[in-house]
Amino acid sequence: MTVSTELLHTLAPAGTLRASINLGNPILARAQPGGAMPYGVSVDLANELARRLGVGVQYMVFDAAGKSAEALKQDIVDVGFVAIDPVRGEGISFTSPYVLIEGCYLVRQDSPITANEQVDMPGIRVAVGKGSAYDLYLTRELQRAEIVRAPTSPTVVDTFVAEALEVAAGVRQQLESDCTRFPGLRLLPGRFMVIQQAMATPKARPPLAVDYLVRFVEEMKASGFVQESLARHGIEGASVAPPRD
Structure with missing residues (x-):
């Protein structure tokens, strides 16, 4: 894909x-130990995009999806990696997704809850990461259960345990990891949502920037770049999104 001077100034x-x-x-x-450069599929995509543009890359690192999305809305970053959501879409332009991730529920081993459909009941409190994709989704979907927001997604299960809540919601891989830290927990079968992770740019950027990012993501999926990155980093519980329609 050709990089024009106009595109470079835009992106x-x-x-x-x-x-x-x-x-x-x-x-x-x-995060790497000692505060070194972060790593993962989003970092790999940022590096490849910067290489193609012929510029350096500056990482602006956040501990929560909501903060990362806010940086995009405020136009203080050029690109980001967040889940597609209509609320976020008010200030962000998305590509099609590059990765699909399962959102799951976690409960205690002795919990009477055995299925996702049993979560939205009176008296059930669900821990979520503030501003996360599943926070936005469950805020719309849950009618009777109460949502309790942890500061970040990695602290969801800590909040769930500390406040003796009934359910924790999050990304499957994160919840599975937390089960090794806190014995006596289990994931409910299946998933309550599929999180569509996309690249994004501030809404204020011209269509030229969005069009380039859309084509970039499609090429990264089709070429095997995304799949190879996930495999290299040992990521399970995520799949490469299908091609854009």
């Missing part, structure tokens, strides 16, 4: 690609 106006990286979702990115 990287500061001369460096400023990429919002969310460490709140371990499928997308993780």
Whole structure:
């Protein structure tokens, strides 16, 4: 794909690609010990995009998806990696998804809840990561259960345990990891949603920028780049999204 001067000024106006990286979702990115450069599929995509544009990359790292999305809305980053959601769409332009992730529920081993359909009941309190894709989704979908918001997605199960809540909601891989930290927990079968992770840019950016990112993501999926990145980082519980219609 040709990179024109106009496109470069549109996607990287500061001369460096400023990429919002969310460490709140371990499928997308993780922190290195000692504060070194983050790593993961979103970091790999940011690096490849910067390489193609012929510019350096600056990572703006956040511990929650809501904060990463807010940086996009405020136009203080050039690209980001967040889940597609209509609420976020008010200030963000999305590509089609590059990765699909399962949103699941977690309960205690002795909980009477055995199925996803039993969660939305009076007296049930559900821990979610504030501003996460599943927070936005469950805020719309749950009619009778109460939502309790943890500061970030990685602290959902900590909040669930500390406040003796009935259910925790999150990304399957994160919840499975938390089960090793807190014995006596189990995931409910299946999933309550599929989280569509996409690249994004501030809504204020011209269509030229969005069109380029859309084509970039489709090429990264079709070429095997996304699949190879997930495999290299040992990511399970996520799949490459299908081609755009």
